[in-house]
Amino acid sequence: MSPETPSKRPLYHAQMQHFNVIDTSRLYSLHCHLRFRNIGIRYVAAGVETYTLGGMSYEVGPGRYLVGNHFAEGRVDIESKTPVWGICIDLDPRLLAQVVASHLRPDTAHPDLSLATAYQSADHPVLLRHAGETALGRQLQGLGAQAKTRPLGHQQVTDEFFWQMATLLVQETGEVLQQLKDIKTLKRPTKIELYRKVTLGKLYLDEHFSESFHVAKAAKSAGMAEYHFFRLFKAVYHISPYQYVLKKRIDLAKTCLQQGHSSLSEIALHTGFADVFSFSKAFKKYTGAPPSQFDPFSS
Numbered sequence: 001m002s003p004e005t006p007s008k009r010p011l012y013h014a015q016m017q018h019f020n021v022i023d024t025s026r027l028y029s030l031h032c033h034l035r036f037r038n039i040g041i042r043y044v045a046a047g048v049e050t051y052t053l054g055g056m057s058y059e060v061g062p063g064r065y066l067v068g069n070h071f072a073e074g075r076v077d078i079e080s081k082t083p084v085w086g087i088c089i090d091l092d093p094r095l096l097a098q099v100v101a102s103h104l105r106p107d108t109a110h111p112d113l114s115l116a117t118a119y120q121s122a123d124h125p126v127l128l129r130h131a132g133e134t135a136l137g138r139q140l141q142g143l144g145a146q147a148k149t150r151p152l153g154h155q156q157v158t159d160e161f162f163w164q165m166a167t168l169l170v171q172e173t174g175e176v177l178q179q180l181k182d183i184k185t186l187k188r189p190t191k192i193e194l195y196r197k198v199t200l201g202k203l204y205l206d207e208h209f210s211e212s213f214h215v216a217k218a219a220k221s222a223g224m225a226e227y228h229f230f231r232l233f234k235a236v237y238h239i240s241p242y243q244y245v246l247k248k249r250i251d252l253a254k255t256c257l258q259q260g261h262s263s264l265s266e267i268a269l270h271t272g273f274a275d276v277f278s279f280s281k282a283f284k285k286y287t288g289a290p291p292s293q294f295d296p297f298s299s
Helices: 093-104 113-120 135-149 159-181 188-208 215-222 226-237 241-259 264-270 276-287
Strands: 008-013 021-035 039-046 049-053 056-060 064-068 073-091 127-130
Touching (some): 039 049, 056 064, 064 159, 073 135, 073 159, 127 188, 159 188, 188 215, 188 226, 215 241, 264 276
Antiparallel strands (some): 008 021, 021 073, 049 073
């Protein structure tokens, strides 16, 4: 993040790759211009950081993260009575290019670094994600929990760490590029804007799937008409919003059953079902067996 603030400490600068950086922050107030140094990841473990990039606002609350490249420019604002904990990771474009090229051309020892241009273009979308939904996000959750109890600077952050983060990022953005292709519009800026909106709706579903389902609420969070959101969501994710929510509820129910600490009634309410009957019916339809006969070792 630029400029640096007194309460933000650079924790590691790789010797060979001068732009690989991981910073941690614990802030109450910050209002400053922002330009991503390279390929940037911003994760918030507690509190809210508000980013305004390209005229668009992104609220990065607890458990969310933001990804942008060096074309993402604007400002970041923090104002809180309690500490806002954050982690910033910047990846050298040369490192990302090597990872992309190796994924696209694993058959060569000297991959073509120009294959990574799509990740570093001005029209690549800024991504806002719920950390629990991606492998990259879950890695950030672990770092965030660790940063609160033990400063990240006390661990050895090696080049291998940055390779791992770059690999997870490439895997995630590879899916994004494919999803962008599924939006049928000729104009690239329109495609990017529609994708930004539908991901905001998905973010709402990711964070509220165990509550009463109303597609209108997700559509509102996306700034779209209900049917337009429904149609675009299905085109991008190849599943309807309701089926997406149902899958997440059943997956959570499986986890609860595997842990074995709750009754079926408690699991039904915890996962957003009105009662045991509706939960059992949906669970059997989705898995082929009622929850009372669920075998955790078969999943």
